[in-house]
Structure formats: structure tokens, C-alpha cells
Amino acid sequence: MREIYFITGNKGKLLEAEKKLSDLDVRIIQKNIGYPEIQADTLEEVAEFGVQYLVDKVKDTFILEDAGLFIDALKGFPGVYSAYVYKTIGFNGILKLMEGIRDRGAVFRSVYAYKEPDSPALFFIGECRGAIATKNRGSNGFGFDPIFIPSGSTRTFAEMSTEEKNSFSHRGKALEKLYDFLENRIKLA
Numbered sequence: 001m002r003e004i005y006f007i008t009g010n011k012g013k014l015l016e017a018e019k020k021l022s023d024l025d026v027r028i029i030q031k032n033i034g035y036p037e038i039q040a041d042t043l044e045e046v047a048e049f050g051v052q053y054l055v056d057k058v059k060d061t062f063i064l065e066d067a068g069l070f071i072d073a074l075k076g077f078p079g080v081y082s083a084y085v086y087k088t089i090g091f092n093g094i095l096k097l098m099e100g101i102r103d104r105g106a107v108f109r110s111v112y113a114y115k116e117p118d119s120p121a122l123f124f125i126g127e128c129r130g131a132i133a134t135k136n137r138g139s140n141g142f143g144f145d146p147i148f149i150p151s152g153s154t155r156t157f158a159e160m161s162t163e164e165k166n167s168f169s170h171r172g173k174a175l176e177k178l179y180d181f182l183e184n185r186i187k188l189a
């Protein structure tokens with residue numbers, strides 16, 4: 001069985017990746033060694049910098065992911081600053097910023113980086129459009145899940161099981177692409 005290290009401190013992300021990739025012949029192993037999340041304009045740049053930082057430190061195949069919530073009425077905020085905003089004002093702070101705002105549109109984005117030793121990194125991207133709820137609902141998932149309602153549902157991510165969230169989510173879509181890549185990669189090995 002192939003082993004892939006997932007460089008993340010986020011157990012929720014790990015669970016979603018394990019679920020989505022579970023019927024492949026791979027074992028996802030969490031490695032919580034951290035990497036600097038640079039101030040950049042895009043998630044891709046943050047992920048790319050993370051890979052470059054880790055390449056000398058992790059000798060085996062690894063993945064990492066950078067994700068963010070981009071709110072239309074706030075011109076894309078918190079976007080690349082989502083982790084910092086979550087740690088400081090949390091989803092309640094976002095609900096406060098959105099008080100009285102009728103345009104609730106938002107998009108979650110996810111960028112996965114996959115790095116094998118001696119090969120360039122590959123990137124897999126997923127997006128999920130939806131709306132910011134007017135109050136938090138549900139207790140599953142993590143981060144901004146209690147305030148995000150994906151298009152096509154009336155429930156927040158936090159009111160869904162991991163499988164159901166994956167069927168809508170930015171991460172689920174990026175993982176779908178990673179799944180297809182890995183399936184072929186294993187066949188060719």
C-alpha cells in the first residue's frame with residue numbers, strides 16, 4: 001500500500017481526505033509539522049510556497065491543502081486570510097460583518113498540492129458556491145461550516161455528514177481530481 005503524508009494540523013480536513021480516498025490502495029498519514037502560510041493573493045501561491053518549504057524536510061510523497069472562504073459582499077474577504085480570521089473573530093465575527101447585508105453569496109475554494117520526490121508538484125483545485133447563513137446551524141465539520149450553505153442544499157455544511165459535505169464541497173471536488181490522478185498513478189506503477 002502506498003503511503004502519502006498529509007501535512008496538516010486540521011483533523012477535519014484529514015477525515016474528509018481519508019473518506020474520499022478510502023477505496024484506493026493508499027494510506028493517508030497525518031504529519032502536523034506546519035509550514036508558513038505566506039501573505040499572497042491566491043491560495044495557489046500559498047500552497048506552492050508550502051511545497052517549496054517542505055520539499056527538503058519531507059522525503060516521502062506528501063500532500064497539503066490550502067482553503068479559503070471568499071464572500072462576494074466583502075470583496076472576497078476573508079479569502080487567503082481565512083485561517084487568521086477564523087482564529088481571531090471566528091464564524092460569529094463573519095456573521096456580525098454580514099449583518100444587514102442582503103447579498104449572501106460566497107465561494108469556498110480548495111487547492112491541493114501533491115508532491116512526489118523528484119517530480120514537480122501537481123495542483124488540484126475545487127470550488128463550491130453557496131451562501132452565508134444568517135445564523136450558525138449544526139455541529140459537524142469544522143471552521144466556517146456552521147455558516148455556509150452550499151448551492152443545491154438548504155442545510156449548512158455543519159448539518160451534513162462528512163460524505164454529504166464531500167459531495168458538495170470545494171474539498172470534495174479537489175479530492176475527486178486527486179482521486180482520479182492517484183487511481184491512474186497506481187495502475188501505472
Ligand code: ITT
Nearest residue numbers: 008009010065066067068082083086142143144145
Ligand atoms: P492546515 O494545517 O491544513 O493549513 P488550516 O485549518 O490552517 O489547516 P487553511 O489555512 O487551509 O487550514 O484554512 C483556512 C481556514 O478556512 C481555516 O480556519 C479553516 O477552518 C477554514 N476552512 C477551510 N476549509 C473549510 C471547510 O471545508 N469548511 C469550513 N471551514 C473551512
